[in-house]
Amino acid sequence: MIKKRLFIGSSSEELSLAEKAKTILSTDFDVTIWNEKVWDSSVFKINQNFLSDLLKATLQFDYGILLGTNDDKVEFRGQVMLQPRDNVLFELGLFTGRLGTSKCAFIIDKDIKLLSDFGGLSLAVFENGNEPSFENAVNQVKELFKSSSDDEINFFPSATLASVYLENLIAPTCRFLIENGGYELDGIKYKKCKLHILVPDRINQDVNLQFEKLKSSIETKNVSFKYAGRPRNISIDTQIKDEILVFIDFPTIITGINYAISNLLPNDFNRLSPDYDSILERELRRFITTLKKLLIKHGFDEMVIVKRETDI
Incomplete structure (x- = not known):
């Protein structure tokens, strides 16, 4: 620990x-x-x-x-x-x-x-x-x-990003699956569905490229669906595992941690130093912890699993 x-x-x-x-x-x-x-x-x-x-x-x-x-x-x-x-x-x-x-x-x-x-x-x-x-x-x-509460929800950038991520993707996806009793894919209705959030072990400068590499190692099929109140369709990858339809998302929103931390630190701070890496790692842990707390608060914790890259 x-x-x-x-x-x-x-x-x-x-x-x-x-x-x-x-x-x-x-x-x-x-x-x-x-x-x-x-x-x-x-x-x-x-x-x-x-x-x-x-x-x-x-x-x-x-x-x-x-x-x-x-x-x-x-x-x-x-x-x-x-x-x-x-x-x-x-x-x-x-x-x-x-x-x-x-x-x-x-x-x-x-x-x-x-x-x-x-x-x-x-x-x-x-x-x-x-x-x-x-x-x-x-x-x-x-x-x-x-x-004291472990990594309580606070004003750090990771907590804010976790809240936005939940409201914009996780919550509407979970509500859609609950309201529709599952999801129909290729003519088959899957009543058992899960949402897996895959988080990298560390944040690189180009998070989008980082996720593309991670995504290429997993065989998935992209689907999209309309959810009430959203201006655009939700696009997300899926995978069938043990007769369960697993929705998989890579939270590229965490790239915002890099930008936020950079603004909080002095201009002369060395962003290639071990100190900067340790700050990013702590914020990544805060993102995950905050997300898990929010999932429990909204009642989505049984549907959603948050995984680090090494756990895949």
Whole structure:
């Protein structure tokens, strides 16, 4: 089972706390601390822009934890208060904006003065210098993330594309088959019908060509039918297997993931790097997971099977 990726941000002064948090969290998550020096896992690369690296990180990780410690003193309404470093607060806002409040948490020293704007964020409080208190706060967040919905439907491009794909092809195809009690092909009425969605193992630059190669390895017959409310006929490939008429579709809509991710990343980001591949793979998984959730929600999960290329 693939572990979800988790980012830990902190001030330079509190890296030891970040290390302790990583030890606790690593049993359930693939954890990266902001300053780790191993090249493949480092968030901040040599000779690259920090903001660019942070924007990339928000697309690579599934969860974010920021450690709020009393690093700076500020004057607030005439009183001296303690607050985290500005960069920690900035990273917290950035990750929350990209991942959503349910995927981010702020572990804070109890002496910190927080703005009222943090009211909707998951907070875990600890007492500075009290190790059991810190471990308890980290474990609270760990359990919160473990119990959160797996790849919940969100605003990422893959989720939007999955919704559009379901509404434009899957739903009308399933409704047509249900309303007509199956499908007649070559004079034979097939009451048992399935819809197989074939998803490639990775997204190439030319997704259409990728699907043509995949399609050429499967013997199919193309059919089309009219469904009420649609301006054009639905055209789809079919295959008879064990007396079941199987409708097969290759979701070329996923090419939109490439375009969407490119727009979310900084202009100077290397799109031929392993980091870019890892982001695309995560979005492909999100597309599949979102699609499966939508199928259950619409009651089509028994009719539709989503397969990766290696499962064919």
